[in-house]
Amino acid sequence: MSTNDADTATDPHGDHGHDHEHPAFLAHHFDTPEQQYDSGKLGMWVFLVTEVLFFSGMFCAYAIFRMLRPEVFEGCSQFLNTTLGAINTGVLLFSSLTMAWAVRCAQTEEYKKLTTLIATTLSCAMIFLGVKAIEYSHKWEMGLLPAGMFSYDPAHPHHADAPNYLLWICLPFALIFLGTLIWLISSIVKGNKFQTACLKPLTIVAFSFFIGIGLGTILESGNKGESHSTASDSTEHIESADHSSEIASVGHSPESSQGGHTEYGVMERLAVDATNSGLKNELKALDAQSELATGTVVLDHSTDVDATIKRAPRDFLTPSRAGVFFSIYYCMTGIHAIHILAGIGVLVWLLVRSVRQDFNRQYFGPVDYVGLYWHLVDLIWIYLFPLLYLIR
Amino acid sequence: MSAGLNIPGGTVRDPGFPTERENYLTNSKGVLSWLFTLDHKRIGVMYLIGVTMAFALGGLLALALRWHLLDPDGTLFTNNIYNQVFTLHGAIMVFLFIIPSIPAALGNFLVPIMLGAKDVAFPRLNLSSFYLWIFGAIFFVMALCASGLDTGWTFYTPYSTTTDTSVIMATLGAFILGFSSIFTGLNFIVTINTMRPPGMTWFRMPLFLWATYATSIIQVLATPVLGITLLLLVAERTMHIGIFDPEYNGDPVTYQHFFWFYSHPAVYIMILPAFGIISEIISVHSHKHIFGYRFIAYSSIAIALLGFLVWGHHMFTAGMSDMTTIIFSALTFTVSVPSAIKVFNWLATMYKGSISLTTPMCYAISFIFLFTIGGLTGLHLGTLATDQHLHDTYFVVAHFHYVMVGGTLVAFLGGLFHWWPKMFGRMYNENGGRFSAFLVFLGFNLTFLPQFILGSRGMPRRYATYDPEFATLHTASTHGALILGIGLLVALIVLLMSLVRGKKASANPWGGATLEWNCTSPPPFYNFERAPAVGDPYDFHSIEWDEENERYVTVDPERKIAPEEEPTTEPAHADKKH
Numbered sequence: 001m002s003t004n005d006a007d008t009a010t011d012p013h014g015d016h017g018h019d020h021e022h023p024a025f026l027a028h029h030f031d032t033p034e035q036q037y038d039s040g041k042l043g044m045w046v047f048l049v050t051e052v053l054f055f056s057g058m059f060c061a062y063a064i065f066r067m068l069r070p071e072v073f074e075g076c077s078q079f080l081n082t083t084l085g086a087i088n089t090g091v092l093l094f095s096s097l098t099m100a101w102a103v104r105c106a107q108t109e110e111y112k113k114l115t116t117l118i119a120t121t122l123s124c125a126m127i128f129l130g131v132k133a134i135e136y137s138h139k140w141e142m143g144l145l146p147a148g149m150f151s152y153d154p155a156h157p158h159h160a161d162a163p164n165y166l167l168w169i170c171l172p173f174a175l176i177f178l179g180t181l182i183w184l185i186s187s188i189v190k191g192n193k194f195q196t197a198c199l200k201p202l203t204i205v206a207f208s209f210f211i212g213i214g215l216g217t218i219l220e221s222g223n224k225g226e227s228h229s230t231a232s233d234s235t236e237h238i239e240s241a242d243h244s245s246e247i248a249s250v251g252h253s254p255e256s257s258q259g260g261h262t263e264y265g266v267m268e269r270l271a272v273d274a275t276n277s278g279l280k281n282e283l284k285a286l287d288a289q290s291e292l293a294t295g296t297v298v299l300d301h302s303t304d305v306d307a308t309i310k311r312a313p314r315d316f317l318t319p320s321r322a323g324v325f326f327s328i329y330y331c332m333t334g335i336h337a338i339h340i341l342a343g344i345g346v347l348v349w350l351l352v353r354s355v356r357q358d359f360n361r362q363y364f365g366p367v368d369y370v371g372l373y374w375h376l377v378d379l380i381w382i383y384l385f386p387l388l389y390l391i392r
Numbered sequence: 393m394s395a396g397l398n399i400p401g402g403t404v405r406d407p408g409f410p411t412e413r414e415n416y417l418t419n420s421k422g423v424l425s426w427l428f429t430l431d432h433k434r435i436g437v438m439y440l441i442g443v444t445m446a447f448a449l450g451g452l453l454a455l456a457l458r459w460h461l462l463d464p465d466g467t468l469f470t471n472n473i474y475n476q477v478f479t480l481h482g483a484i485m486v487f488l489f490i491i492p493s494i495p496a497a498l499g500n501f502l503v504p505i506m507l508g509a510k511d512v513a514f515p516r517l518n519l520s521s522f523y524l525w526i527f528g529a530i531f532f533v534m535a536l537c538a539s540g541l542d543t544g545w546t547f548y549t550p551y552s553t554t555t556d557t558s559v560i561m562a563t564l565g566a567f568i569l570g571f572s573s574i575f576t577g578l579n580f581i582v583t584i585n586t587m588r589p590p591g592m593t594w595f596r597m598p599l600f601l602w603a604t605y606a607t608s609i610i611q612v613l614a615t616p617v618l619g620i621t622l623l624l625l626v627a628e629r630t631m632h633i634g635i636f637d638p639e640y641n642g643d644p645v646t647y648q649h650f651f652w653f654y655s656h657p658a659v660y661i662m663i664l665p666a667f668g669i670i671s672e673i674i675s676v677h678s679h680k681h682i683f684g685y686r687f688i689a690y691s692s693i694a695i696a697l698l699g700f701l702v703w704g705h706h707m708f709t710a711g712m713s714d715m716t717t718i719i720f721s722a723l724t725f726t727v728s729v730p731s732a733i734k735v736f737n738w739l740a741t742m743y744k745g746s747i748s749l750t751t752p753m754c755y756a757i758s759f760i761f762l763f764t765i766g767g768l769t770g771l772h773l774g775t776l777a778t779d780q781h782l783h784d785t786y787f788v789v790a791h792f793h794y795v796m797v798g799g800t801l802v803a804f805l806g807g808l809f810h811w812w813p814k815m816f817g818r819m820y821n822e823n824g825g826r827f828s829a830f831l832v833f834l835g836f837n838l839t840f841l842p843q844f845i846l847g848s849r850g851m852p853r854r855y856a857t858y859d860p861e862f863a864t865l866h867t868a869s870t871h872g873a874l875i876l877g878i879g880l881l882v883a884l885i886v887l888l889m890s891l892v893r894g895k896k897a898s899a900n901p902w903g904g905a906t907l908e909w910n911c912t913s914p915p916p917f918y919n920f921e922r923a924p925a926v927g928d929p930y931d932f933h934s935i936e937w938d939e940e941n942e943r944y945v946t947v948d949p950e951r952k953i954a955p956e957e958e959p960t961t962e963p964a965h966a967d968k969k970h
Binding site for chain 2: 027029035038039042046047049050051053054055056057058060061064065068069145147148149321323324327328330331335
């Protein structure tokens, strides 16, 4: 990011030709544009290596604790909403495509296209953050937090007195959106063409966060209805999921109930919850297990039931155990989100420079370097998604 | 120019002295021209001032600790204050002095000049890494002092997650310092890769650049892991994430693994550039081609890579499995191979050389003594059986001080005396310099040799009081520390005095053949107008002593202009033109 701070060409229309001895974009201590480009590119790659090692610490922690407590990881990953994760994966992959395309456009000096593509990349980043905000706020409301603050209670999944986290996350983004909008209007009124050209895409970008929020909400509620209906097919006491008081009066505590169907009470209640898209599978597994226990069937490997879930003991929800999963979840996704924010910062800088038409076929390094960074951020998510959401 | 020099059939090349407008120290004036400079030389000088101040602070704390230990019951501090003072001493010396000393201060000044380049690849990144260092240093020292941090510089859990002191601030300070170190390393890797002049292949690079390159690799690969470890520690304290804290089912030994995965390679960040300096000094002051150039170059890289595989030897008693400790012990011994290769090559370089016992050479020779002792005592600690006995005793303290102080600090001083004329254009008092080297050598050995004995007799480290039977050795150690302090003070005075009344330094006062001796002393702000011709960095055949002007000059063999005959006025194909 700060590796590509070569001198900027201030006047792109001027005819300091490409065959000139020392063009404006070439820093004084480099001999040729190629040398400058190679240095920047190597610098970026080395920086990416440090980034990989930075994340490697957390991947190690993940591996160690997954090895120590597999049942916690299998159980707790059920709380992550696979649909939202998949949507975010798609969004990031698409943004990588537009970023790579933007590099091409910088090389071919197609400035309009370049600006559009960078803006699209930025919008995707914002959508990603919006969906993430939905995921985070939902878990916070349920008290699914790192070990020290873990307060999830299966009987009362939704804390009544929890603050509206989503609102607080949205607030800064709303302010940014309003700020850019007001700035855009004032620049149109003043007739400042350059500012208008920058702020038009930026306003759309700022708004994209709320597209992400909307997308997340719709998907989540759609999911909710679905799992609600499937769950109610399989068991009788689920519809009360949103009425936690009723659940409490039923008085099934998972530890005390020993046999029969009641043992799954917690699971079924959780399955109602929108974020637990994986619980359906587990219920299926438990049904299969109880069938085995009664001796009516012999073990059948051909079923699609995941055998590991049968072995998972059901006490993984105690704070000190489940907390570790959410600690690692928040550390990894949180630091990844910080990298997304940093990426948004440099991409905005690129957008402004692309409107200013700084880049040309000899000087497109910054777009290329930011592109590399963006692909790495994308790649890390490609690893996070299966590790946290999918492996069960 | 070279009136008294009589060399048949050669032309003398000497850049002379810089004008005031060219001299990088004087070409622009004012405090701001220094604070916002992008010139790597000025940044190097600012680093030099910074690390010297950090070293003075850490050194005074060390003296206070030794003073306290004069008496078996302690003379100065309460036990709590003692804990805080050794934490401060360790943390300041490691994070603020040793890690940035050679790479950031001398490296910044030398790397581009040795490459014949105008600057490092990313000058702004270079300046920002300096400011990260300043900012991190202030943050770090304030955090340490404000709350009296007493965890030791390693921040081991679970104590660091339960103590009331401001671990969060201190770790954030170390985090910032880590980024400063990463950016410096990144800058050097790119600079050495892409900015070598035409003709300088990898194996025509001065060995200091090889060592810097190896150091940079470690900085780039290891420091991020420290970064994430410290961040997780902060998260552990704020949110109780349960990764390191046993109260929440975390694992404290995991912290030690993460921490030493950085901090063991960090030991090589400290010592590798010192190897580079010693390679330069030994060859130049023996006026002899370095022996086994490729072996020294490759052994730097080998140490950098092997250094990543041995972190477990800090944790032999922490409860790892037997198998793991055996593997780590075996790997630890492999590191001694490339280190020994270097020492033997230096000795072979000196053999039959024409050694001038200048100040840098005195430091270099004492480096070889001290580093060898430090390295060989490491074998006792790498051996599982003896380590059981020696772990966490003064033996360990003496061992790593022999490597860090006897190795890195002595090499740093040697390098400073070696390149001081180049940096500031002044010669210092040679006898004063030699005297400081003698005092440092004497004081250092008197301080730390007794500590080996103390340790092997069972004196544990980090204790504020001790049994009266250890009193004699502790007293000897304290007196040694005093002599060491005086020796360092003498070195500082000699160097500072040279700025006031030193003789003007010629471009090549020692007769070196690397590129930095090809520009004026001090160098012009642009270093070289165009990249100089590159030859073997340790070939001294063309370097001659100019008796009259008391300087070394480069003598180019007389070259004939070819072709000798005048070309014909008519081109050969002239008739075809029409």
